[in-house]
Amino acid sequence: MQTKTYAGISEEFSKLETSKIVLIPVPYDGTSTWQKGADKGPEAFLHASENMELYDIETETEVYQQGVFLADAVTENSSPETMVDAVHQVTKKYIKKNKFVTIFGGEHSVSIGTVRAFNEMYPSLTVLQLDAHADLRKEYEGSACNHACAMYEASQTTNLIQVGIRSMDVMEKTVMDEEKTYFAHEMAVDDTWMDAAIDQMTENVFITIDLDAFDPSIMPSTGTPEPGGLLWYETLEFLKEVFQEKNVVGFDIVELCPNKIDKSSDFLAAKLYYKMLSYKFQNEASEDDYDNSFDSSNVNKNNNTKFQDQDEY
Numbered sequence: 001m002q003t004k005t006y007a008g009i010s011e012e013f014s015k016l017e018t019s020k021i022v023l024i025p026v027p028y029d030g031t032s033t034w035q036k037g038a039d040k041g042p043e044a045f046l047h048a049s050e051n052m053e054l055y056d057i058e059t060e061t062e063v064y065q066q067g068v069f070l071a072d073a074v075t076e077n078s079s080p081e082t083m084v085d086a087v088h089q090v091t092k093k094y095i096k097k098n099k100f101v102t103i104f105g106g107e108h109s110v111s112i113g114t115v116r117a118f119n120e121m122y123p124s125l126t127v128l129q130l131d132a133h134a135d136l137r138k139e140y141e142g143s144a145c146n147h148a149c150a151m152y153e154a155s156q157t158t159n160l161i162q163v164g165i166r167s168m169d170v171m172e173k174t175v176m177d178e179e180k181t182y183f184a185h186e187m188a189v190d191d192t193w194m195d196a197a198i199d200q201m202t203e204n205v206f207i208t209i210d211l212d213a214f215d216p217s218i219m220p221s222t223g224t225p226e227p228g229g230l231l232w233y234e235t236l237e238f239l240k241e242v243f244q245e246k247n248v249v250g251f252d253i254v255e256l257c258p259n260k261i262d263k264s265s266d267f268l269a270a271k272l273y274y275k276m277l278s279y280k281f282q283n284e285a286s287e288d289d290y291d292n293s294f295d296s297s298n299v300n301k302n303n304n305t306k307f308q309d310q311d312e313y
């Protein structure tokens, strides 16, 4: 990868010690079934980010001044399981360094590792998934770390809330919690879904965005596009509310599958990432200290038990 700093920001804002934000690229595409190319996602995202204005009009901030450290890419790809393990370890390492950790994939199986790390470091974790696909298969094509299984573990160990879903296998209904699933065809005719979803969240929220959650009219460059997806401003409205009302502990964005002709998707991904950082740090002065509030008593525990509904919302 040619890029040395995120978005071409100066060294002053990109050192690990002084950065509040860490960005981990994971150019992995080992199990995708239809179109290959998510391994090229991080590079296209970083390239678009370099060509983006760094002043956010809406929040009137320049969030890069909080410091963004671009970590070495996770390139382990000998098997889906070893990739997930590497992502898990690296994510945890930076959470322990008291950073706001973000990850850019890669296909959605990357999130098995990110969710595992955040779930170990934060009690009563909500995972908010924006996605066209349920991704709840326990196993697919011989691996539990396939992209079609990206959210199975989260469904068993966290408070999983699924938004934008419009494609699944009937078998996934046995795993799915329909109370916490917001199907795209219902969202299209009822705008109360945003508040309803937020009411179901615990304080600590990790967001995983599969870019195919967006409508293919604005996000064509993804491995398995599905009609009827989210649009730009409704997504931002929802995300902004989540950042305002909850402690968002980190996020990942996955499944950018760049294409040679249409670059708008790369820019959507770049802008989405920057918007989310802008919402997170909107009310923090860049010179103030940051505390990512991870629970050190939780560090060596494996939160492998099922999330309990009596855990506080």
Ligand SMILES: [Mn+2]
Pocket: 108, 131, 132, 133, 135, 147, 150, 210
């Ligand atoms: Mn997905």
